[in-house]
Amino acid sequence: MEHVTNNMRRRLLATASGAVAWAGLGGTAWADSQEPASQSNPQPVSTQKPLPPYAQWKDADSLIVHSANTIETQRAAVGAGGITPLDKLFIRNNVSPPAEAIMADPDAWTLEVKGVKNPRSFTLAELKTLGIASVAMVLQCSGNGRAYFPHKPSGTQWTTGAAGCVVFTGLPIKELLKAVGGAGDGAKFITGTGGEAIPAGIDPNTVMVERSVPLDVMDDAMLAWEINGEPLPLAHGGPLRLVVPGYTGVNSVKYIKQLALTQEMSPARIQQSSYRYSAVGEKPKPDDEVVWVMPPKSWIIDPLPDGKTPKAGRVMVTGVAMGGDSAPAKIEVSLDGGKKWHEAAFVGPDLGKYAWRTFALIAELPAGEHELVSRVTNAQGETQPEERRENNRGYNNNSWRDHGVKVKVA
Amino acid sequence: MEHVTNNMRRRLLATASGAVAWAGLGGTAWADSQEPASQSNPQPVSTQKPLPPYAQWKDADSLIVHSANTIETQRAAVGAGGITPLDKLFIRNNVSPPAEAIMADPDAWTLEVKGVKNPRSFTLAELKTLGIASVAMVLQCSGNGRAYFPHKPSGTQWTTGAAGCVVFTGLPIKELLKAVGGAGDGAKFITGTGGEAIPAGIDPNTVMVERSVPLDVMDDAMLAWEINGEPLPLAHGGPLRLVVPGYTGVNSVKYIKQLALTQEMSPARIQQSSYRYSAVGEKPKPDDEVVWVMPPKSWIIDPLPDGKTPKAGRVMVTGVAMGGDSAPAKIEVSLDGGKKWHEAAFVGPDLGKYAWRTFALIAELPAGEHELVSRVTNAQGETQPEERRENNRGYNNNSWRDHGVKVKVA
Secondary structure (H helix, E strand, O other), X not given: OOOHHHXXXXXXXXXXXXXXXXXXXXXXXOOOOOOOOOOOOOOOOOOOOOOOHHHOOXXXXXXXXXXXXXXXXXXXXXXXXXXXXXXXXXXXXXXXOOOHHHHOOHHHOEEEEEOEXXXXXXXXXXXXXXXXXXXXXXXXXXXXXXXXXXXXXXXXXXXXXXXXXXXXXXXXXXXXXXXXXXXXXXXXXXXXXXXXXXXXXXXXXXXXXXEEEEHHHHHOOEXXXXXXXXXXXXXXXXXXXXXXXXXOHHHOOOOEEEEEEEOOOOOOHHHHOOOEOOOOOOXXXXXXXXXXXXXXXXXXXXXXXXXXXXXXXXXXXXXXXXXXXOOEEXXXXXXXXXXOEEEXXXXXXXXXXXXXXXXXXXXXXXXXXXXXXXXXXXXXXXXXOOOOOOOOOOOOOOOOOOOOEEEEEO | OOOHXXXXXXXXXXXXXXXXXXXXXXXXXXXXXXXXXXXXXXXXXXXOXXXXXXXXXXXXXXXXXXXXXXXXXXXXXXXXXXXXXXXXXXXXXXXOOOOHHHHOOHHHOEEEXXXXXXXXXXXXXXXXXXXXXXXXXXXXXXXXXXXHOOOOOOOOOOXXXXXXXXXXXXXXXXXXXXXXXXXXXXXXXXXXXEOOOXXXXXXXXXXXXXXXXXXXXXXXXXXXXXXXXEEOOHHHOOOOEEEOOOEOHHHOOOOEEEEEEEOOOOOOXXXXXXXXXXXXXXXXXXXXXXXXXXXXXXXXXXXOOXXXXXXXXXXXXXXXXXXXXXXXXXEEEEOEOOOOEEEOEEEOOOOOOOOOEEEXXXXXXXXXXXXXXXXXXXXXXXXXXOOOOOOOOOOOOOOOOOOOEEEEEO
């Protein structure tokens, strides 16, 4: 981990020159870029790809730019503080974000609310007078850890960094429902629709970002307009985003323009066939399980193979641990690839059950190579498994073995 | 509050051009600047002063630059998320910070530990193997709110923004003491000495930043090397800072080079005569109370007189509330300058007793002018008072009346 002011100075120079480079391209060069195809080498490689225009303010030195819509936090860039600084937070858009113009007057953004007793639309300014709450939560792409699947699933080859822990502030869905007379009859899902433009002549279901989550997330889900104390930027779904704590990121619909309580799941492809646990090598079937809740997961953040080589003796091993949809309750570290486990200590403030916690273990390490792995157990007693859950598109890899590191000690 | 990406874009441009402007000055222009003298107008004014070189990475649009060593967060720049982003956090240095060179290799920074059974020195790399913990805490300059004292104390005219809430990570002092055999006989204070350069030919006691705090802070104090998950930057006391939760900022010694357990308080002027509650118009006496623990305090952050004018009807009133050295337990808001009080709700994660919490009240406000004030009560039952504690240098103003705002509703 490098010193922040050096990082920031380099960032300033990097993004300043990046901005110049982009200026000549009119900001459109990334507009139709797609996720890169599966790569033969799943390890992150140093990349000189510039940040896309809408993410120029990010800390390039802490990130891996896979594409304009897929930007990962470097494993070594996560600190022990618990909250991920916004300029280091990953980005993943399913399609290109709407034009920056939607951020000109955030309070004028309009949300349609349907499937309730009294359907109506609200401006964001109106929503802000109905209630307010905050939640600290892990935001994690469903495909985080995909790079470790041996069958090379298509999609971005995320390692550990399509995840962060942030504080969202906004209107609890349950408060919104009070203002519209409650749910309509037979409602089973909360279905959010993103504000991305749908090109003419295309079946909207094939591209629109519309996701359904079970109605029982209502107690904790919210419509967020702030992240880490800042107005929610376009890069993270501003002006308004549905956030569903405990669920993978795709379920937290960005630029939300419609929130409907529905009896059925969305007909959109992103609901019906993408983001399903399908068998490896097979097309998704209608009854394949939907990717919703995150499983417990942890990984080491220091020391790392490409970081400073620790000296033999006492070495502080640190990492992050999340419980999924319940709190991280116990964290263990192994220094020998999983043969023997040691309970580590949680570090940092307890930010609630949906947040991750950093952890630390002081280890005595002799010179040589050591395989450091970690596994978390959540409050429901579910332990991070050794093996990943195999699935065709490589979702929710939480294998502790896949996330281990081999570190040399001098 | 403006949109973050616009802010950040402007910041990028502002600091990029600022960097160019500074380049020609060799970074020395601010080096001998002092706190500005008392001003006749205590309100913050829009300033075009550039950020000093060591703070170029800060978000200029969220700050008020009083001088190179005194930079305040704008009242409107505080969000509801609880943690203050680092680029918006205030800066206050008692003397100019050491050269940036001390950050070249943070792990090589050396700390002398004295007044213990086995005195010795440690590198930061060694300290990092002794233990680790985090604490979320309000960091607040002793003079925050000085601008509201009617007798115009000398010193920076801080309004509300010499305060933020951050997460420090480092080595608990109690863990350090285990490694050195415990406190020496008769120790009553923890005395930290800063690493600022002392000019030759000057009595060190007149300029050195050396502060003593009672030994009983030991349970929560730490030597911090990280802030908000980032390596501690020079601007905030990196590579290593003593942090004393619940105490005003001056007690959290930056660039700490020596930590001693002492029987007496430091002989430094900053301990013996500055930072004392002296009578207005009088010189400090040896038995004047030392400025240590922070009292409970809160203030409104939205709406504000110079912000967007709210429309008559439901208006969300938000603010921040700290308990001092115990948790904020109750927060009340008055819409009529303190005649009638309404209990407001805390918003955001509970980050522990030393953190602040944001709060919110949905108010029905008719058109016209309203005097909005807030008062917090901490877990010890201490309530933020209507009147400030008068003292010559204007320390620890927590008067709820002084911190109120008059807001027009259309």
